[in-house]
Amino acid sequence: MCRFGQLGDGTKNPAYVISFVTWLLITRFFSPRPILIQTGSIGTKDVAYVDVSRSNNDPVLSAWTLVITTDGKVHSFGNNAAGQLGTGTFTESTIPVAVNTSAAMNAQFIVKVKAGEYHSVALSRSGGLVFAWGKND
Numbered sequence: 002m003c004r005f006g007q008l009g010d011g012t013k014n015p016a017y018v019i020s021f022v023t024w025l026l027i028t029r030f031f032s033p034r035p036i037l038i039q040t041g042s043i044g045t046k047d048v049a050y051v052d053v054s055r056s057n058n059d060p061v062l063s064a065w066t067l068v069i070t071t072d073g074k075v076h077s078f079g080n081n082a083a084g085q086l087g088t089g090t091f092t093e094s095t096i097p098v099a100v101n102t103s104a105a106m107n108a109q110f111i112v113k114v115k116a117g118e119y120h121s122v123a124l125s126r127s128g129g130l131v132f133a134w135g136k137n138d
Contacts, residue, residue: 011041011096041078041097046070054085054116067121068097073110075100075123083119085135106132 065079
């Protein structure tokens with residue numbers, strides 16, 4: 002199931018549908034065939050790291066992906082019911098969107114991200130600062 006666009010191919014198509022897009026190869030849920038996700042906010046930047054949310058308690062709410070590009074910027078896509086995409090809204094996205102860095106994360110080079118059950122966390126290279134967003138209860 003791809004109810005929130007967490008596969009990043011610009012659709013909410015069932016897992017058995019193959020989409021042809023531009024760059025990162027990942028495998029769809031319930032599908033033995035890989036797809037390419039759309040670039041969205043990533044553009045032509047290289048990807049350094051990817052993390053996918055997972056939850057035993059609520060697989061619907063926990064359905065998003067985080068990507069770090071080689072320039073240390075974070076991008077996300079999928080469900081955003083708890084603000085876990087970090088865009089400053091609760092709007093889901095079927096393609097990668099830039100995490101809002103206008104405040105705390107501004108000018109930080111991010112080296113690691115983790116998609117929790119309903120939240121996201123990022124670690125910066127300078128000073129080992131940790132940033133979090135999403136559900137806080």
